[in-house]
Amino acid sequence: MGLMEKIFTRSWGVHPRDYKHPAADAPVRVMPMPERLYLSLAQHLGAPARPAVLVGQKVKKGEKIADPQGPVSAAIHAPTSGVIAAIGEIPAPHPSGLPVQAIILEADGRDEWSEALTACDNPLGLAPDEISYRVAAAGVVGMGGATFPSALKLSSSRKAGVTTLVMNGGECEPYLSCDDRLMRDKAETIIDGIRLMLHATGAKEAIVGIEDNKPEAIAAMRKAVAAHAGVRVRPIPARYPMGSEKQLVQTLTGREIPAGALPAEVGVVVHNVGTARAVSEAIRLGRPLISRLLTVNGGCVGAPGNIVAPVGALVEEVLAFAGGIEARPARLVMGGPMMGVSLPHARTPVIKGTSGILALNAAQAADSREEACIRCASCARACPIQLMPLDMARHIRGDDLKGALRLGLKDCIACGCCAYVCPAHIPLVQYFTYAKGTLAAEDRARQKAEATRRLAAARSERLAREAREKAEIAARRKAEREAAKAAAASARSAGEMSA
Amino acid sequence: MSELLLLLISTALVNNVVLIKFLGLCPVMGVSRNLESALGMGMATTFVLTLAAAASWMLEHWLLVPFGLEFLRILTFILVIASVVQFTEMFVKKISPGLYQALGIYLPLITTNCAVLGVSLLNVQQAHGFFWSLAYAFGSAVGFTLVLMIFAGLRERIALSRVPAAFAGAPIAFVAISLLALAFMGFSGLNVQG
C-alpha cells in the first residue's frame, strides 16, 4: 500500500482486547460423552432437517438420524450410540430461548461406530461431484459460525467457475482460539481438506489467511503446506472483523465483492479452516460431523481452554467440564463476543456452528446505560462497510425504517464494531437487527397477504364458476324439459294429423 | 458581470428575503419538512418569482406608466402573479405528481407569497431595468431557496431529535430559524458594492 493510499484509504474495524490467552495455549481436552444429547433439527442455515428415526430406535455412532429437507439443508448424525429417547421441543440456543424441534438421544455408553461408514484411501481419485455428495452425506456445514451447508457451497462454486479458494483462518473474534488450536494441532488434516476442496470446486489456488497474532498457527500451517503447490499461507494484519468474508477476500485478493452478491461473483469461495478439517475426515475416514472443537472462555470460567464437545451436549455440561464457573456470569454467550448470541440460560445444546461458549464477567460484558449520541462518528470510522451507523440508528429510533434502509441498512453485517467503539454505549447493532427483523416480518406479512389474496380470488372465482355451472345445468334441464314438451306436443299434433 | 454576481450575493445572502426582509415566511415554515419538497418549492418559487418580475416589469413599463395607471399596480401585479402560479401548478402537476402532492396547498399559495409581490414592487420602487429586475428577482429567489433548503435540512435533523414535548413541532422550528437568522446577520453590512 502506497503512502497516498495509506492516507486516503479509510481505516476500518477495531482492535479489541483479545483475551485469547491462556485459553489458546492450553492443550485440547476431550469432553466425555454426556448421558443425553439434544440434537436440534435446525443447526444449519436453511430448512430444518427431517427426523429419519423413530422414538425407541437404536442407533450407532455416526448413523444418520435426520435427512436434509429442501435444497438448503443438512443431515444430522448420532454423535454416539444409543436409543432415541424422544423427538420434541427443546430451548433453542438463541437469545429468545424459544423452542426448537430436536431429537433426544440416550447414550448407551458403548460409543460404537456404525459399520455403514466408508473410508476412502484415494479421495483425489474421486469425481468432484462425488466429494460434494459425500460431504453432504456427512452433514458438514460451515464451521465458522454461519453454518451454511458446505456441500452446496462446493458444488455451486464449481458451477460458478471460481478460481480461488480463500481459507479463513482469521479468527478475528476476541476470546476464541479453536481455529488457532486446530491449525496448530491438525495442520496436516486441514491441508488435506483444502486439497479435497480445491478438487471439488475446481479452484486453481488456495490462500490460507491467518491473522499475524497467531504465529504458532502460521508456522504449523506453513510447515504442513510446504509439500503442496497451489496452497499458500498468508499472514494478515490482526484486526476485527478480518474474518468477515468481504474483508478477508479484499485483503487477500484485492477484489471487492459486490453488495448483495456471493464471493463467487469475483471468482472466490471462502471456507473456514475448521470446515476443511471436517471435509477431510468426512472423505478420508467417512466420519460425519458429530463433534467439534470449541473454545470455553471468559472471566467466569474456571479453566478456559479448547474442548472437543459432541454436538448436542448441553452448554452447562460443557462449562462444568471446563472447570465450572467461578461466579455468576453477567452474560452467557454462544460464539464470539462481537457477533455471538447471548443465551437465556445454559440448558441449551451445542450445535455444529458453536465456535465458543463464553461466560463473561460484568467488566467484560460491559453492560452500560445508553446515553445520548454526540455524533462523534467513531462508529462511522470503525464500520468496515463504510456505513453511517449513527444516522441509521437515528432513523430507526424515530421509527423511520425506510430512512435507515436508504442509508444502507441491508449492507450491515452486524459485526458490532460501531457499538464497540460508541462512547455513548448505544446498542447500535440491536437497533439494526431490530430494524432488519421488523422489515423482514413486514415482508413476510406482505407475501402472505399476497398469497391469501390469490386464495380469496381463486375462491370467489370458484364460487362464481359453481354458480354459473349450476345455472347452466338448470338452464339445460329446462331446455331439455321444454324440448321434450315440444316434442311431445308435436308428436301429439302429428298423431292428430295422421289420425 | 462582476456587478451581476455581487447583486446575486447581495440579494441571496446579505438582503435575504426570508431572514432579513422577513418576506415569504409562510412557505418556509410550511414546506420545510423534507428536503425534496423544499427543493421543489424553491424551484417553483424561483420560477414564479423570475417570471412574475419579468411580467410585472413589462406591465409597469408598457402599460401602467404609458396610460398613467400606476394606481392599478398592486391589482395588476397580483393578477399576473396569480396567473403565473396557476401555470406553474399545472406544470408541476404534469411533470411531477409526487411533488405536486408533497407541496399540497403551498403551491397555489405561492400566489400569496409576499416575497413574490414584494420583489416585484421593490423592482419598481428601486427603478431597476429589465435585466436588473430579472437578476434581482432571481437572486432573491435563490436566497429563498437557500434558506428553504438549509431550514429543511435542519428540520429533518430536528424531526429525529428528542425535542422536549413543549417545544416539539412549530416552536423548535422557530427557535432554529431565529438562530439561522442570527447566522445570516454576519453578512449584514457586507460591502459587496466594492
Place this chain on the structure above:
Amino acid sequence: MTAILTLTLLGAALGLALGIAGRLLAVEADADVAGLESLLPGTNCGQCGFPGCAGAAAAMISGAAPPSCCPPGGKAVALALAEKLGVGLDLSRVVDEGPKLAVVAEDLCIGCCRCLRACPTDAILGAPKQIHNVLKEACTGCAACVEHCPTGALIIQPMPVSWQYWVMPKPVAA
C-alpha cells in the same frame, strides 16, 4: 374607463393563456379504487364495515374511511394505504396486535363443515364428522369463521412466533 378596459383585457388575455396551458398540460385523474384495493388483503372479510375490500377502497377514496380501517391488515397495510392516498396517518389509532390465527379447539369441533364455507381463503381443511384444521399459511385471522361455528370451537389467537422469525426488540430508552 381605461382602467376598466385594461383590467378586462388583461384578465381575458391571461385567462386565454391559462386555458390553452390547461389544455396542453392536462393530467388524467386516475381512478384509484383498483390500486387501493390491491393493497388490501382482498379477503372481503367485512371487518371494516364496508361491503368487501372494493367497498372499503371506495370509502377510503371518498374519505369516508381512514386508511387504518382494515383490522387484519394491521399497521403495515395502514401505512401503505396512507402513502398511496397521500394522507397523514394517525398511527396511535391503529391497533396492531400482530398477526392473528384461527385455531380449532379439537374437543369442541363437531366436524360440521360450516366454517369451511365461510372462510374467504379456504384456509380450513376438514371433512364431515372429522375435526377440522386451520392451515396457518393461508389463514389471515379475519375471524369470518368464528360466528359460523355452532360450538364455539374456533378461537382467534396471536400467531405463534418461532425462533427463526423472532425479532430483536427495539432498544428501550433508559
Place this chain on the structure above:
Amino acid sequence: MNADGYHADRVFASPHAHGGGEIRRTMLQVQLALVPATLFGFWLYGWPAFFLWLLTLFFAQIFEVISLRLTGNTGQTGSPGDGSALLTGWLLAMTLPPWSAWWIGALGAFIAIVIGKQVFGGLGQNVFNPAMAARVALLVSFPLQLTAWVVPLPLSGLDAPGFLDGLRITLGQIPVPDAMTSASLLGYAKTELSRGLGLAQAFAAGHAPQLSWPGVRAGSMGESSVLLILAGGVFLLATDVIRWQAPLGVLAGALIPASIAHVIAPETHLDAASHLLSGALMLGAFFIATDYVTSPATGAGRLIFGLGAGLLTWIIRTLGGYPEGVAFAILFMNALTPLIDRYVRPRILGRTRSGQPIRGAGK
C-alpha cells in the same frame, strides 16, 4: 459452582464487549486542552477574567441541571455530570471580553445551554454550536459590551486589579475605565479602513495594536495566545479526540484567500499572519469547528465544513460589517451541516457512489 443456575434477565444484543470510550472522558480531554490558554488568560487579564470564567461555567451548569430537571432527565439527553455544559460554558467564557460584567456571562450561559441546546432535546440533539449561538446573540444584542476589550494587565504587574477589585469589576460595580479598553487588531483595521486610511498608514500610528506569537494583547482569553490554543489543538489531535479535517479546512479556508488578497492589494487587506494571530480563528479551528454534534460526520464533510467556515470568516472580516466573523461563519456552516451530511457520504463497500452494487471484477 455450576452454570445451571444462570438465567439472563433480558435479551442482550451483540456485541458483548466494549472499547471503553466514554463521553465524560472526551469532554474532560477537551477541557484539559483548554487549560493552558485559560491559565495564560487569567494571568494576562487578571482576576476579573477568572471570575467571569468561573461564573459562566457555574451558570452553564446550573441551567443544565435545571433544564434536565424540567425535561425529566432520561439519561439519553445527557446527564448533568457528563461535563458537556461545563465545556460549553468554558468555550463561551473564552470568547467574551474578559472584563465583562457577570450578567453577560450568565445571559450567555442561558442562551447557550437553554436556547442553544436543551430546547432541541439536550446533548447531541442541537443543530447549532451552543457557545457560538450565545456569543452571536450577545454580540448583536450588546455590541458595546462585547467589544470592550481591555489592554492586558498581567497579574504580576502593579496596576492589575486585586482580588476584590476584580470581583467588583465582574459584578459591574466598577466600570471599566475607558483608558484601559482597546480595539482588537481586526476592529482597529476595520475602523481605519472605513476612515479611508491605508493599512500601512494605520499601522504606522503608535497606538496600533501589536501582534505577537505569545499573544500579550487586547482580546478575549480564546484569542490571546494562539500558540497555547494550538498546543491544546495538537493535544486533541494526538489523543484522537478531534480529526484533522475541520481545523485544516478552517485555517486553509481563511488564510489562503487572505494571502492572495494581501499580495494583490496589501493596502486594504491584512496579511495571513494577522488573520491567524488575531481573533478567534485558531480557537474556532480547533475547538469550535471540531464540535462533534454540529459538524459533519464524514472526513470529506468536515473538510468542506472547515473550508466554508474559514472562507466565510475571511469574507466577513474583510467585507462585512463586523470586525470578527468566526462565530457567524461557524453558525452558518452549522446550519449547512445537515445538508453536507446528507450529500457527502462514504461509498458503501460493494456499491458504487450512487448506491448500485458494483460489477463483479472478473472471475
